Amino acid sequence: MADSKHLSQRPNLRAHRGRRRESRRKSSIFEEKTIDIVSPGHLVGATNHVFCMGRRFATAYQCLERSAITRHWKSVSGKRLTPRKKGSPPRRQGPSKEDLTMSLELCTDDLPPTDSLEALEKASKRIRKICTFLQSRGNVPSNLLKRNLHYIADVLDIVVTDDARRFIDEDDELSEVEPDAVPMEVRDWLASTFTRSASVTKSGEKEKKTFRSIVQAVRAANLVDRLYRRMSTSAVTYPPTVMKLFKQLDDWSFDVFALNEATNGQALRYVTYEIMMRYDLLAKFKIGVGTLFNFLEALEVGYSKYQNPYHNLVHGADVTQTMHSILFQTGLVQWLTDVEIFAVVFSAAIHDFEHTGETNNFHVMSRTETALVYNDRAVQENHHISAAFRLMTDDNLNIVYNMSKDDYKDFRTLVIDMVLATDMSYHFAQVKQMKSLLSCPDNIDKAKALSLVLHTADISHPAKNWILHEHWTELLMEEFFRQGDKEQELGLPFSPLCDRKTTMVASSQIGFIDFIVQPSFEIMSDMLDKVVAPISPRGSLANQSNATISEKVEGEGSPQNGDQSEEPFEFKVDRVWDGHLTGNKVKWKELSTKDQAEKEAREKAAQKEKADSEAQTQNTPDDKAEDKKDRESSPKITANGTVSPGDAVKPSTSPENDEQASTKEEAVGKASPEHVEKRSTEGEKKGSIDSITVKSVTKRKESGV
Ligand SMILES: Nc1nc2c(ncn2[C@@H]2O[C@@H]3COP(=O)(O)O[C@H]3[C@H]2O)c(=O)[nH]1
Numbered sequence: 001m002a003d004s005k006h007l008s009q010r011p012n013l014r015a016h017r018g019r020r021r022e023s024r025r026k027s028s029i030f031e032e033k034t035i036d037i038v039s040p041g042h043l044v045g046a047t048n049h050v051f052c053m054g055r056r057f058a059t060a061y062q063c064l065e066r067s068a069i070t071r072h073w074k075s076v077s078g079k080r081l082t083p084r085k086k087g088s089p090p091r092r093q094g095p096s097k098e099d100l101t102m103s104l105e106l107c108t109d110d111l112p113p114t115d116s117l118e119a120l121e122k123a124s125k126r127i128r129k130i131c132t133f134l135q136s137r138g139n140v141p142s143n144l145l146k147r148n149l150h151y152i153a154d155v156l157d158i159v160v161t162d163d164a165r166r167f168i169d170e171d172d173e174l175s176e177v178e179p180d181a182v183p184m185e186v187r188d189w190l191a192s193t194f195t196r197s198a199s200v201t202k203s204g205e206k207e208k209k210t211f212r213s214i215v216q217a218v219r220a221a222n223l224v225d226r227l228y229r230r231m232s233t234s235a236v237t238y239p240p241t242v243m244k245l246f247k248q249l250d251d252w253s254f255d256v257f258a259l260n261e262a263t264n265g266q267a268l269r270y271v272t273y274e275i276m277m278r279y280d281l282l283a284k285f286k287i288g289v290g291t292l293f294n295f296l297e298a299l300e301v302g303y304s305k306y307q308n309p310y311h312n313l314v315h316g317a318d319v320t321q322t323m324h325s326i327l328f329q330t331g332l333v334q335w336l337t338d339v340e341i342f343a344v345v346f347s348a349a350i351h352d353f354e355h356t357g358e359t360n361n362f363h364v365m366s367r368t369e370t371a372l373v374y375n376d377r378a379v380q381e382n383h384h385i386s387a388a389f390r391l392m393t394d395d396n397l398n399i400v401y402n403m404s405k406d407d408y409k410d411f412r413t414l415v416i417d418m419v420l421a422t423d424m425s426y427h428f429a430q431v432k433q434m435k436s437l438l439s440c441p442d443n444i445d446k447a448k449a450l451s452l453v454l455h456t457a458d459i460s461h462p463a464k465n466w467i468l469h470e471h472w473t474e475l476l477m478e479e480f481f482r483q484g485d486k487e488q489e490l491g492l493p494f495s496p497l498c499d500r501k502t503t504m505v506a507s508s509q510i511g512f513i514d515f516i517v518q519p520s521f522e523i524m525s526d527m528l529d530k531v532v533a534p535i536s537p538r539g540s541l542a543n544q545s546n547a548t549i550s551e552k553v554e555g556e557g558s559p560q561n562g563d564q565s566e567e568p569f570e571f572k573v574d575r576v577w578d579g580h581l582t583g584n585k586v587k588w589k590e591l592s593t594k595d596q597a598e599k600e601a602r603e604k605a606a607q608k609e610k611a612d613s614e615a616q617t618q619n620t621p622d623d624k625a626e627d628k629k630d631r632e633s634s635p636k637i638t639a640n641g642t643v644s645p646g647d648a649v650k651p652s653t654s655p656e657n658d659e660q661a662s663t664k665e666e667a668v669g670k671a672s673p674e675h676v677e678k679r680s681t682e683g684e685k686k687g688s689i690d691s692i693t694v695k696s697v698t699k700r701k702e703s704g705v
């Protein structure tokens with residue numbers, strides 16, 4: 001593509017290529033997994049795209065060499081020499097500020113070597129910068145343009161020639177591969193995945209030809225995969241523990257705490273990246289891995305800003321994974337366009353960005369800056385969205401840079417709708433609205449449906465296994481109690497569930513499940529049944545057979561989406577959450593009974609103490625001394641409601657004392673507020689919320705999760 005003089009300007013090219021191949025070989029995990037996540041159609045398109053890009057730049061470069069562009073720019077810049085209009089400001093002497101900015105931004109001195117990993121991304125950024133300057137100023141000085149195009153052409157030249165040569169070489173090697181060396185099912189899979197024809201003939205020359213074309217298709221896939229990976233600059237290799245956990249990424253009860261531990265506290269970036277890769281969003285929206293990593297890192301920083309026990313990056317990761325699980329397991333993903341899938345994953349990942357660890361009501365009552373900005377309406381949700389989009393105003397974090405205007409508009413609208421709907425104050429309205437939408441399900445509003453799914457995912461931990469749910473509850477309660485502490489300091493009344501001394505966690509959780517979580521899951525499941533039925537393989541099959549029946553009976557065309565005839569197909573999504581909801585409620589009921597007994601014991605003890613002290617005031621000084629001795633030997637009620645043993649432990653003599661002794665055991669029961677307080681205080685002492693998480697993960701591991 002470029003001329004020989006140009007090629008000779010690349011010192012040590014071979015040595016660099018050798019090193020590059022070496023580093024590629026090392027990232028074997030990534031190579032292994034990319035085969036199943038890049039679709040063949042996309043691969044072919046991408047190959048063409050990269051080759052065309054290379055060709056276009058070669059042409060542009062040649063044009064420049066022939067000075068055609070130089071002449072063009074001269075003529076454009078010549079326009080500036082027209083006489084100054086009367087009254088217009090005097091022409092500036094020397095280079096303007098914009099000229100200097102442009103020279104700096106298009107300077108080629110600090111660019112990485114053309115055959116380095118970062119070069120391709122730098123080159124593409126240069127093209128964008130040149131376009132921006134051309135748009136805003138109308139021209140770019142020819143010397144700058146020439147140097148930049150030289151660099152870009154060099155980079156593309158390496159990409160195309162290097163890989164194309166290897167592709168040809170490897171094709172020869174592969175044609176030697178014996179077809180029989182590959183099992184039949186693998187061949188069928190290869191044929192159906194990477195070629196248009198699914199059938200592979202059994203023997204002879206024809207078979208060899210087909211097999212060869214499959215192999216070529218696979219090689220082509222690998223080639224483009226390599227190109228994309230290089231374009232994205234980063235070869236991602238997951239640690240083995242993460243790889244193992246990601247095998248369960250589609251599961252309902254995925255252990256996000258274990259992932260957070262395995263990733264050293266970076267669960268959000270790993271989960272989001274992996275899910276985006278699985279839906280092929282990086283390729284579809286031309287998102288550079290470097291840019292995506294920058295964005296995800298910034299998201300994690302924002303989620304960690306207030307060191308919240310619950311509303312932190314692990315919750316962000318949990319909701320993102322839960323959304324993926326619902327989309328993937330129910331088949332809802334088939335209902336969505338690429339932009340919608342991207343919006344769903346993005347919304348889940350950002351939905352609590354920079355959460356302060358307080359409720360909206362707290363913001364309103366304490367008149368925070370955020371409440372002022374958003375006029376007391378969906379205060380935090382508005383902030384999450386606004387702050388996340390603000391991140392993307394930085395080019396280095398802008399993962400939507402390459403989206404078309406129309407896609408971006410749809411994407412942004414959907415993200416705003418979905419995240420605003422996570423404001424719990426819309427819960428009842430949302431459920432009611434969906435109920436009425438389901439009464440005429442032919443045309444279910446996608447934004448409303450997806451908003452309901454995100455809202456449900458946001459409150460989904462009570463519908464996960466007990467170990468996960470119990471841990472999330474502990475973290476959330478501690479966050480509520482911290483808000484209660486602040487309210488006390490500010491002289492505000494306690495918000496519900498925020499008083500660490502009186503909150504009955506177990507019974508409050510039963511209420512939360514009964515009145516909020518279960519109805520949300522129920523209506524979401526009904527909605528999924530209606531939406532997924534017509535597009536699921538079973539549903540569409542049923543529709544096809546129904547179509548035949550109705551055509552025969554009424555002579556009409558085939559029914560479209562969800563159109564039911566005499567024998568409606570009863571499609572139901574797998575309500576994996578139902579069993580957990582029921583089971584978790586049973587557990588909370590057991591704990592609530594214990595809490596209740598404990599509370600009654602405390603009240604009894606308090607009454608006794610009161611009666612004793614009343615009697616005491618009527619006693620003589622001698623009686624008081626005797627009484628004091630008695631009290632020192634009996635259990636005490638501490639300020640936070642737990643029962644502590646007396647200073648001097650004596651064998652129990654009364655049934656009352658026996659009762660209090662057993663209540664003491666219950667007072668450190670798993671989900672009691674005291675227990676939560678005790679654990680979180682330990683966490684604080686160690687200086688981070690990680691200590692809470694790590695401790696709990698260990699506990700969960702012991703329990704076999
Ligand atoms: N009482 C209670 N509230 C919860 C529970 N899980 C989530 N929530 C609330 O539901 C809200 C959903 O949105 P957020 O994640 O912003 O904040 C969440 C909590 O305020 C729970 O187990 N119990």
Ligand SMILES: [Zn+2]
Nearest residue numbers: 315351352458
């Ligand atoms: Zn949330």
